[in-house]
Amino acid sequence: MPNAPAHGMAVRAAGLVLAALLGAPCLRGEEGMWTFDNLPAARMRASYGFAPDAAWLDHVRLSVLRLPGGSGSFISRDGLVLTNHHVAHGWIEKISDAGHDYVKDGFLARDRGQELRIPGMEVRTLMAMANVTDALRKAVRPTGDETRDGQARREALARLVQEAERRTGLASEPVTLYEGGETWIYSYAVHSDVRLVMAPEYGIAAFGRDWDNFTFPRHDLDFALFRVYENGAPWHPGAWLRWSRTGLRAGDLTFVAGHPGRTSRRETLAQMEADRDVLNPLRLRGLDRRRQALHGFAAQGPEQARLVSSELLDLENAYKVYRNETDGLKDPVAMAKVAAAEQELRARVAQDPALEASAGQSWALIRKAVQARCGFAREVAMLSGRGSRALQFALGLARWKAEAARPAAQRELGYRTARDMEKLQAGLSFSDTLDAGVETANLADGLQEAVAELGPAHPIVAALLGGRTPGDRARELVEGTGLRAPAARQALFQASPGAVLDSPDPMLVLARKLELLARPYRRQQEELDAVIADHGARIARARFALYGKADYPDATFSLRLSYGSVASCPANGTLVQPFTTFGGLFDRADGWGPSAEDHSWDLPPRWRQLRTRLDPSTPLDFISSNDIIGGNSGSPVLDRSGELVGLVFDGNIGCIPGRYYYDGRFNRAVSLDGRAILEALAKVYDAGDLVDEILGSSSAALQRLSPRAARVVPGTNP
C-alpha cells in the first residue's frame, strides 16, 4: 500500500491466552493462528463448550477479505467492507487533494453516487483452498541434488498454480505451511472496484497517535467503510457478516479471522538469541542515535520539527517494537518454554535414526551460521543508506545498474527480467524533494554511527568519510548531489548503466564504492543464509514428521482463525480493564488539555461539539486473548454465532514478542467494539443509512437501538 503508515497490526504483533493472573502457570490453551482446514476443535470445546462447524467456517471464510497489508470483511448484502482506518490510510491519502484532506477531515458519502473510487485498491475473498502436498510430491522425484530438486519443485508448483487458475478462474497462489510440511493453493476472487464510503477523522481514528500504538487502555475509532462494485453496481457478496445486536462482555469467547503476516516462532533458539544479543541491540543503538539526532534537529525550530515529525514517530515506533521484542526474548519464563520445546523436539529427533540423520546436526549448524552472520552484522548495517534517503537511493541504483551492465544470464536473481526492472524502480521511487537540512542531519549522524560501530580505521568508514569529519562529509555530499530532486532521480531510472557508473555525482560515487565493499559480505551472507534455510527446512520436516498438524503453522499472510476471550491483563503496575468507553476517550482528551504532544490527543471539532450526544458508557475498544500479529489489522472479531462484535486494530505491548512466542499472561489483541462504530455513525456522523444497512434493518429497528440515529440524514439505500 502506498505510503501507509507502518503501525499497529498492519505491521507487527503476535499471540496464546487466558491469563490466570497471579502466580498461576501460563497454559498454551488459546495460542495459535489456525488454518481453516485444521482447527483444534476438541481443545476449543473443552475450554468454551463450542467449536465452529463447517458451515460457520465457510461463511466466515467467504466474508473475510485480504487487503494489501491487512484484513477486512464484507458486512452487508450490498458489498459494504469494514477494515481499519490505518489499513486504508494510504488509499484515503491517495484520493485526497489540495481541496480535500479526507485523512484529516474524514469522509462520508451522503449517497452511493458520492462514494469515491480508489484506483489500484483491491480486496480478495478466499474462495477455494486445495492441498497440493501430495500432487507436488508425486510431480517431483527427488534426485538427491538439492538445487535441481528445488528448481523442479518450484516449476511443478507453478504448473499446479496455473492449473488452479484455469480450473477456478480465480487468482491463485501457493501457500507453504509448516515450513514446507504442507503446500496448498489458495484461490481468491479479486475485486478491484473499491470505493470509499466513510472514514472518520484521523484524529479520532488514531487518537493518541503513535504514542498509544501497541498500548491499552486505548481509545481509537480505527475503522473505515468501503464498498465493492462490479460492473458499476454494488456487489452482492455470497456471504457477509451479520452485526451483533448484543455485543461482548468480559470473558466471552471471541474469534479473529484474518491474515496474520509473519511470525518466527519456529526459529531455533540460536536465531532468537542472535536477535536478542546482537542484531536487535545493533538496531536499537542505531534507532536511538537516529531519534536523538532528529530530536536535536527538531529542537531548532517549529519548521524543523514539522519536517521530521512523521519520521520521528516512525523511529519511536520501531524503537518500541524492537525494544519490546528484545525484552520479550529476555523474559525468563517465556524463553524457558521456547527452550524446552526445542529440547523436546531435539530429543525426539535423536530417537529416530532417519530424522537424526537428516536434522540431528541442524541446530548446531544453524547456530554456527547465525554466529558467523553476527560476526559481520555491524559491517552490513553500516553499508546501508546511513539515514540519508539520497544515499539509500544511490545504493539501490548503483547495484541495479551494475547488474544491468552485465549480460542478463550472468546477473543475480531479481535483476534479469523486465518485470524485475519494474519492481526495482517501484522500490526506489519516491516523489518528494529531499530537505537538505534533514538529509545532512541524518547523514552526519549515520556517519558518526559508523565511526562508533566500526572504528575510524575501518575501510567502510574510510569510504564513508573520505577523510572528512562526519559533519563536513555529510554537508559536502548533500550539497553536492542532484539526487534530492525527483526529476533527477526519475531520469536516472532510464539512464544507461554506463551513465550511472560514470556519474560524478558525489552520492553515486560513494554508493559505487560502498557497493564494491558490500559484495564480499553479501556473498558470505548468501552462503550462510543457504545453510540456515537448508537446515531450517530439515528441522521443519522433522517437526512436521513428529507433530504433524497438532500445532499451527507460522503465519504466512494466509487466512487464519484464532480463538480467545475478552480478558484484562497486567500493565503499568496494575490490571487494565477489558473495555474502554467513550467516557474514557473524553477523559484522556480533557486530561491532556488541547494541543499536548503535537496534538496527539486532540479531538476533531465534530467530536468536541457533539460529545454530549454520545452515551459515555458505550464500549469503545477492548482486549482479548486472541493470538494475532501484523496483517491481522482489520480482521473482524466474531462471537460464537459468527456475528461481528469488533474489529482488530492493534496488539498491546505484550503482543510484540508474539513474533517469537505467544505468552497468554501478557499478549492481547486490541479491537474496536462494534457498538462504538454504530454509536459514532448514528450520533456523530449522522449516518443513519449506514447503520440501517449494517443492521439490515429499517430505521424503526435502529430507533430502538439508538434513539438519535433516526433523525439524521435519510437513508439512501433500499
Place this chain on the structure above:
Amino acid sequence: MPNAPAHGMAVRAAGLVLAALLGAPCLRGEEGMWTFDNLPAARMRASYGFAPDAAWLDHVRLSVLRLPGGSGSFISRDGLVLTNHHVAHGWIEKISDAGHDYVKDGFLARDRGQELRIPGMEVRTLMAMANVTDALRKAVRPTGDETRDGQARREALARLVQEAERRTGLASEPVTLYEGGETWIYSYAVHSDVRLVMAPEYGIAAFGRDWDNFTFPRHDLDFALFRVYENGAPWHPGAWLRWSRTGLRAGDLTFVAGHPGRTSRRETLAQMEADRDVLNPLRLRGLDRRRQALHGFAAQGPEQARLVSSELLDLENAYKVYRNETDGLKDPVAMAKVAAAEQELRARVAQDPALEASAGQSWALIRKAVQARCGFAREVAMLSGRGSRALQFALGLARWKAEAARPAAQRELGYRTARDMEKLQAGLSFSDTLDAGVETANLADGLQEAVAELGPAHPIVAALLGGRTPGDRARELVEGTGLRAPAARQALFQASPGAVLDSPDPMLVLARKLELLARPYRRQQEELDAVIADHGARIARARFALYGKADYPDATFSLRLSYGSVASCPANGTLVQPFTTFGGLFDRADGWGPSAEDHSWDLPPRWRQLRTRLDPSTPLDFISSNDIIGGNSGSPVLDRSGELVGLVFDGNIGCIPGRYYYDGRFNRAVSLDGRAILEALAKVYDAGDLVDEILGSSSAALQRLSPRAARVVPGTNP
C-alpha cells in the same frame, strides 16, 4: 496508626522532575525535600520566576499538619482539616461499630453536633524551629571516646529539648539533619480533640484498591475531613490554607508541604548494591512464595479467599514496592548518577587531609561490613515468624521475657523502663482470633522456605522442623498452641518471665529455641551496624563539610517543601496524561463491569446513582514532578499564591525508587485535585455547607462555582 493499611504515600514513595521526554538528559532541577529554613530560591526562580518569601513559608508551615504516619492541613478558620482517607482509614475504622461501617459506607456530619470525636487521634502544627547545632557543639567537648561523647551528646540534646519545651510550652523533639550535620529542635502545637466531619466511601476513596496503588492514571477520591476542637469548640487556627478557585493546568508550578518519612539517598553504593543483589532478592523470594501459598489457600473456596484477601493485597503491594525498588537499583542511567556522585565526594574527600583521615576509608569499611551482614542475611530472615502471626508473637514475647528475667541494668536497650514495657506490649498486641487454616498454610510455607534457603541440615531448620515435614510441623504447632486466642496472648503480657520461659506451649518452646539461635547473629549484626553507622556518620560529616546545605537532607518525617510542576510521564508504552477526570472514573468502572477482581473497581451505590449530576470533565487526580516519599500522604499541593490546589495521596511506579534517588524522567507525585473534592461534596454528598466553609463564602459564590451545590443541605456554619 492502628491497623492502617500500609499503602500509598503513607508508607513509601519518592522523587526530581521535569521530564523532557525523549532522549533529553534528566536534570536534577526539581529534586529535593527541602527544609523550610533552606530553600533553593535561586534555582526555583530560574525555573519558574518565583520563590516563596518568608511570609508565604510561615503561613504554609502553620497551616500544615503532621498526623501519625502522614500529613494534613488546616483548610478553614473553623479548624477544618484535610488529609487522605488512607491516612485516616484506621481512625475511621476505630469509631465504626456493628451498626456503622464508616469505612465502607462513608460518613457525613450534617451539622457540627454530629461530628465524631476520635479517641487517640491527634494532629500537630510546627510552631517553632530552633537550630541547636552550635549549642550542642558547645555543650559537649569531644574527649575522643566515641561512646562517652555519644552519651554526652544525647544527654545534652535531651536537656536542650526540655529547655525548649519549658520555653515554648510546646511538645518539642530533636530533628537530626544531614546525618548529624545539623541538629534542630522542632516544637509543635498538639491538638488531641479531632473529630470526623466527612469521609467518602472506601470504594471511591480507594477506587482500584491495591491494584492501582503506585500507578497512574488513577481515579481515587482519597480524602477525608476532620475538625480540630479545643475546649469543646472548633479551634480557630492562626493560619489555614485558602482554596484555589482556578485550579491547576498542565505545566503549572506546584509546591508540596508535608512530612516525608524516610529516604536512603545518602547511603553508599555498597549499601544500595546489597539491597539490589542480596537483601531485596531475598525479600522478593519470600514474598513470592508467600503470595503463591496464599493464592493456593484462597483457591480452596470463597471463605478461604475472604480470610486472606487483605493479607494478599498487602503482599502484592510489598512485592510491587520491592520489585520496583530493585528495578530502580538496576536502572543504568539513574545508578550511573548515584555512582558518579559518590565518586565525586570520594575524590573531594581525598583532596582534604583532615577529611581523608576521618572518612577516607569509610566507603571500603562500610562495603566490608555490608557484605558481612549479607553473609548471614538468610539466617536472620529465617529466624522471623515464618509467616505465622502466632510464632511472631511468641518470638517477641520470648525475647521480652528473657530480658525481663535479668536485672534492669543488664538488659538490652529498649527492655528497661516501664515505658519500654508499654511499647513492647503495644507492638505485640492484636485483637483477632487467628484462623488455624491461614496460620497453618502460612507457617507450612514459611518452614518450607527455610529449608529452601538454608538447606535441611542447618541448625535453624532443625529447630524449626523438629524432625517433621513442614506441613506436619505447621499443623502440630498451630493446633497445639493457645496463642491463637486474644485472651491467652493478653494474659501472657502480665505473666512472670519464669512462667513464659517454662511454658510448654509448643509455639513458645520453639520461640525460645529460635531466640537462643538468634543471639549470636544479633550480636554480629549489632557490631556491623555500629561500623556502618559510625562510618556513615563520618561520610555524612565529610559531605556536610564539603557541600553544606547546597543539597537537602534525607527525609526524617520532619516538615519539608518540594517544588515541581504538573507533568505527564512515560508509562505502559505511551505517555500518560497529567490529569484524569470523573469521566475516566466511570470509564474504568464501566470498562471492568461490576464485581471484577473482588470488586476492586466497583463504584459505591451513591456514585452509580448520581453520576449524571457530575461534570465528567472535572479534573479528578493529577501527577506532578514534586519529590515526595511515604509520609507525604495528605500533604497539600499549593500553587504559587500558596492556595490549595490538590492533595498528595500516592506516587507512581517511578516514585518507588525515590527511596534511593530522584529520577525526573519517571518520578511523579499523584494527587487528588481540589476541584474534584468540591464537585463531589456539592453534587454527590449534598454537603454545600462544607463547600461554603472551604471557600469561605456564602452559597452565592458557590452557585457561581457549581450550579448544583446551593440546592443541597443548607450550610450550618456562619
